[in-house]
Amino acid sequence: MLPDVDSLALFVKAAELGSLTKAAEESNMSLAAASRRIALLEHRFKASLFDRSSRGIELTTAGAALVKHAKDLLVDINQMQSEMTDYETGSKGVLRVMASTSVMTHRFPKDLAKFLKKYPDYRVVVQERWSDEVVKSLLSAQIDVGFIINGSVTNGLELYDYGTDRLCAVFQKGHPLSKVKNLTYSKILDYEIVGLESSANLMRLLAMEASKIEKVMRTRIEVRSFEAIQKAVSAGLGVGFLPFATERAINLQDNNLTAVPIEEEWAKRRILLCTRKEKLSNPILQKFLEEFIQRD
Numbered sequence: 635m636l637p638d639v640d641s642l643a644l645f646v647k648a649a650e651l652g653s654l655t656k657a658a659e660e661s662n663m664s665l666a667a668a669s670r671r672i673a674l675l676e677h678r679f680k681a682s683l684f685d686r687s688s689r690g691i692e693l694t695t696a697g698a699a700l701v702k703h704a705k706d707l708l709v710d711i712n713q714m715q716s717e718m719t720d721y722e723t724g725s726k727g728v729l730r731v732m733a734s735t736s737v738m739t740h741r742f743p744k745d746l747a748k749f750l751k752k753y754p755d756y757r758v759v760v761q762e763r764w765s766d767e768v769v770k771s772l773l774s775a776q777i778d779v780g781f782i783i784n785g786s787v788t789n790g791l792e793l794y795d796y797g798t799d800r801l802c803a804v805f806q807k808g809h810p811l812s813k814v815k816n817l818t819y820s821k822i823l824d825y826e827i828v829g830l831e832s833s834a835n836l837m838r839l840l841a842m843e844a845s846k847i848e849k850v851m852r853t854r855i856e857v858r859s860f861e862a863i864q865k866a867v868s869a870g871l872g873v874g875f876l877p878f879a880t881e882r883a884i885n886l887q888d889n890n891l892t893a894v895p896i897e898e899e900w901a902k903r904r905i906l907l908c909t910r911k912e913k914l915s916n917p918i919l920q921k922f923l924e925e926f927i928q929r930d
Contacts, residue, residue: 637678639711641671642704645683648672649701652690675700727918729758732772733781734765735860736836737905739880740799742781749925756918765835772908778919784904785835794907794927799877801836801901802893804867809892811873817894819901820847826854826872828863840875843900867891877903 640661648657648668658668676683683697693701733742746758763771765782772780773790781796782788803822805811814821823844829837829851837853844851854872857863863874868890878895895901907926909919 644671646704649693729918730777731779732761732768732777736783736877737781738762780908782906783835791908792911796907797905799903801875801896802878804874804876804893807892812892823849826852828855828866828872828874829853831856
């Protein structure tokens with residue numbers, strides 16, 4: 635027998651508040667009822683979920699594992715309810731979109747806002763992921779449209795050009811590279827790099843181009859976001875690489891950084907809009923493609 639959703643929601647709330655009493659109050663139930671729900675969960679999973687003391691409750695190892703899964707499940711259920719409500723209220727449709735981190739700092743958010751202004755009855759659910767994750771989700775039909783940076787394996791997908799971006803090198807204003815004229819990738823590689831995870835398309839591209847010029851890319855630290863790259867570079871941990879659109883936004887927030895576009899041809903990257911070749915019947919998808927593919 636599967637655990638009920640309300641009990642999982644109570645469990646997550648108790649974990650976040652560090653108090654079953656407060657979680658019960660916010661859930662409009664008695665403490666006794668809340669305690670029974672948690673006890674049933676512990677019986678179902680045959681594991682203690684909380685360590686209890688006079689100071690409150692803390693997650694056990696098993697509880698910490700469950701809370702992650704429970705949060706993901708509750709998000710999915712909330713999305714399911716939202717989509718079903720669209721059918722109930724007569725909304726014209728829902729489109730599931732996933733875009734790479736680079737694309738989210740490009741013009742996509744503004745284009746999406748224009749699309750929704752033109753079609754206010756449509757609802758678009760957007761998630762941000764790495765390009766490879768976007769492709770995987772698209773092929774498994776978890777989403778309807780993907781935006782990626784060229785470089786992922788895209789067999790089975792229809793690809794449309796959406797735009798381009800150019801990579802920039804980002805470093806502190808006092809860094810030795812700030813004095814270099816005609817900055818090249820080869821010169822940048824003389825210094826340690828702050829990079830994304832090695833699985834990111836950007837890092838694969840940088841490593842491949844380094845090998846072409848027979849140099850080694852010395853990655854000092856790996857992070858999960860462009861914002862984290864900015865902070866690490868600002869702290870003096872190395873040189874970073876960012877899409878030009880991201881660099882423009884970040885420089886407004888941090889005047890301690892200098893960004894120089896990499897003029898070599900490989901640093902100009904294609905942004906692609908992707909769909910499955912066998913498109914399911916979805917009227918909003920057709921409108922979306924008409925609006926986005928027609929752009930220069």
